[in-house]
Amino acid sequence: MHKITVLFVLAHILIISGYSQGKYILSGLVVDENNQALPGASVQLSSGKGTVTNSEGKYVINDLDNGIYEIKVSYIGYKTHLDTIVIDGNKAYRIKMLYSPLDLQEVVVTDNYVETRKKEESLNIEIANKRYLQQNLGGSLMKTIERLPGVSTIDIGSGQSKPVIRGLGFNRIVVVENGIKHEGQQWGADHGLEIDQFAIDKLEVIKGPSSLIHGSDALGGVINVKQNSVPINNSVGGTIDLIGKTNNNLIGTSFSVYGRKNWLFADLRVTMLDYGDYKVPTDSIDIYSYKAAIHNNQLRNTAGEEKNLHFTIGIIQDDFQSKFFISNVYSKNGFFANAHGLEPRNVDTDVHDKSNRDILFPYHEVNHFKVINQSLWEMGKFRFKSDLGFQRNFRQEWSEYVSHGYMPPVFPDNLKFNADIERQFDKHIYNGNLLIRYTHNEKTAFTFGLNGSYQDNDINGRGFIIPAFEQLNMGVFLLAKYEINPINVLQLGIRYDHGKIKTESYNDWFQSPVLIGSDTTLAHLQRAYGLNRNYSNISWSVGYNYNQEKLSFKTNIGRSFRIPIAKELAANGVNYHNFSYEVGDPDLSPEISYQLDLGLEYHLKKFAVGATPFVNYFTNYIYLNPSSEFDRLYGNGNQVFYYTQSEVFRYGGELHAHYQLLKSIKLGVIGEYVYSEQVSGEKKGFTLPFSPPASAIFNIKYQKQHLGFLKNVYLSVDYRITASQTNIVPPEETTDGYQLINISLGGEISLKKQNLSISAQVQNLFNTKHFSHTSYYRLINVPEPGRNFVLNVSIPFSGKIN
């Protein structure tokens, strides 16, 4: 504590010396009723000077003369704050904004926030709020935000998807929920992201190297999901969301109730979704030249369900707040019955086509449990933030027992697992983060961070793909931000990480013939050997922001890394999803990536244009390289895929522009493109697996604040053009381009003090048959879903506690 006091004194001396200028400074904090900072609030003085609060709700106005000023602070969803202040020296002025009773919807995120956040972050960033998520509601979270520039998805049927940022996915991007890194089985192409999209208040996509803050894996970027709404004081309320979709006959609801009495608040949410097989605009699927007929355009056995529960309880005080987030996300999804992985399978159509809502073999079931505590404590110039998390991800993949290779034709009854469990993964994760922010003066701030995580993974089932393993990661970083002046901001940071991974050995549960000399004996083959590896890495990042009224520019260069995962180090088995025999390499180094990002934005009143290009170089990108060999030792005759590393060069970017044609009509365009090439190794000249093709969206949007009894009415038409993907790597197939029309429309109806909101969509208006290059089902030629009508009605309710 002594050192902190010394720092304090030093800091004050520095601040005082910095202030001796003659003119005065007005600075302070804008908060809401909960003492939560309000970023993006507008602060205006009668002299004409003004500013917008930063991401911590702070503002600074320089060069003020002696005098009396009127101050006006405004923020959408809050009553405008008016006051008179006397400036006769440097002044600190804290503003508490009162909630506007006109808008009792839970969350209000304004465009101001987005702008401020974009100005402060030296990496390119996309932000979606609750309204955006509602208007673009897709089958899963990633599908909902796929429209954002630079974001694409790997879809597994109609209810599951994996995030991809600028062509990087799997373990190369990080998903953070309420401050804690989400850990599932992100390495699997058929493993979706276990996050309830209805429970999200705000989402940020950070495009670019983010290891500095998030450590290993954040090479491609971060998807940061927040549930940060706090109810207003002495209130109770909630929302009922009703959801319906025609393509997979989804019915669902998400119901939330909240309440707050003084400093204590709680929030409960239940989400239940149930859907049937999804429809594709075709009557047969061509699986390896076998034509599987499908019934009523329904992709047999792709029905699913989701049951999610969230409970938040927290305390809020002037300079301290602490929240517990407890959640359980459960989903069960069928896989297309005519193909398990890539293998064409015969199905009993009488059984399978009896109902389009039942889930038969093969299917997967995932339960993700999470407890997170997030605490924030402000003490003068210091701000302490801690995140503690426990997660358990339990995943089972069920399919009918079929003897592959030398598995016995009849499953023995003396084994510890069910014959029909193909794979089971049981992961326990403990995370802890500590962030200390020290604001030295209005120009300089430092953030010190400490992250630690431990995970323990068990496996079970008849198929072996990755061994059981334990992993420990520790990281420490320092980030400095220096505001040269309000126009030029510089940020730099450095981080050190140490990671430890220990994998267990594994022997087959069945015997295979082994040739020793000239004798053939039967043995339980050893697939994996125990491994113990340590890794360390230094990451860094330097960023610069230039923000003028009409023009803004940002650039960032950074080094990020990723510790090899257990599968890459120790895989040694048949992946029946791919007809492949996958072999890990225990000597792989951590993946290192260097990336340069630029962001350029020019905006006028009616017109705006922006470009966000990047260049990226991997010294060693780890990928699964198909060889010409077949596995001989283990006797299954499958093609061998080796984990290999090669240098990779990538570039690309996003482009967006919009033009306000008329007061209520806006035209827009968004384009994205990524090029990747392996510049060394066995696949030199080839691209990377799962490379999204170039695409563009042309949009016309009609918006009106009042239209008859409706409020905030919108009608938006997207014309999406996706190029063909001919730049592929074995074992991929080229994919043709396509064009789609998507429509979304909606508005709000005032009911007493509440606004009932309706959002509707027509996805794939012309029921166009098309293929997504990055879909899990692409290799077996399953087209993307056909026409889909989506309706989401959101009914809020609220009351007062006395």
Place this chain on the structure above:
Amino acid sequence: MSNYTKLFLLIVSFAVILSCEEDSKDDMKPAIDLSITDAFPVNCDTIYFGETFVLKVLFTDNVELGAFSFDIHHNFDHHSHSTEVTECNTDPDKEPVNPYVFIQDYDIPQGLTEYETNIEINIPSAENSNLFDEGDYHFFISLTDKQGWSTQKGLSIKMLHR
């Protein structure tokens, strides 16, 4: 306004050009050709236990062939379809007792773009004097080229004792 409209259109056309960019690359998979004369086995063929058959298939590739493997598995529950268009007459589903399994892989001599197999394979009729199960089997051929592209072909066959 006209200037902005022009600029906007310019950006739109740029986006269109971007989304139309194409690239040419060697993305040819090797091919398994069962249309040659004497090709064996083809879909619905019968292989007899205790006898020898000659595997006759033509493999082709645009650059260089790699290796191939084939395996024979019982298909008593008809879990796997053939990749051929013709359907064979199948026996009723049954429980396997002592099904026959064959898995083997072979190298293709280096530098070839065309290779016709001519391999004699002897199928035993019993294991430890237990006769193998007769019935529907699945004959699966897998071929790679040097680059790692692969092609599979699944055939429905019958295996019988003569």
